[in-house]
Amino acid sequence: QVQLQESGPGLVRPSETLSLTCTVSGGSISTYYWHWIRQPAGKGLEWIGRIYISGTTKYNPSVQSRVTMSVDTSKNQFSLKLSSATAADTAVYYCARSRGLAAAGSLDYWGPGTLVTVSP
């Protein structure tokens, strides 16, 4: 059974970089697309971006200038960095998997989520 687990600081100071890692267990990180999604408290879901094992990325324009994703196949992990954090970045951050894009882009496995608060 594939499992995803997010990890990283729960508190980030404004203007600093939010950094999270997703560890994949129970399956290989290869041949899938890996995504980050966030959800502010009481609000809906926002796709942040995705990465493939080749390192190819695609980011949401809403955060594109501040986001970097990377993958470490040797550790079965992928990561998110969001620079110049503001209070608007406070949310539960989820990592998730899809088998492909478009019609194959359903997110079939999700991590439990981790709350990141941006506050002084």
Next chain:
Amino acid sequence: QSVLTQPPSASGTPGQRVTISCSGSSSNIGSNTVNWYQQFPGTAPKLLIYRNNQRPSGVPDRFSGSKSGTSASLAISGLQSEDEADYYCAAWDDSLNGPVFGGGTKLTVL
């Protein structure tokens, strides 16, 4: 402001059939398949329906999905108290080259 439009709330009594609508545009629902996610408070979303009307293993057949043009619907028949949750529609968006979501519908079982 979510890209896909859902009603904020829906309700029904046990045993009833409830539908939740999802409206989009030609760049998402109109040209791609629709997925539905179920989310309980404090937990991650779970894939409920994919490719408009397909159920992952373990999802009861009480849940069904459909799509027509730039709109989609999730139907839940034989409503049960355990179905009380938030439901999100999603579709690939060709402009974004990524998934877009609805704002979510909170389903209450009366």
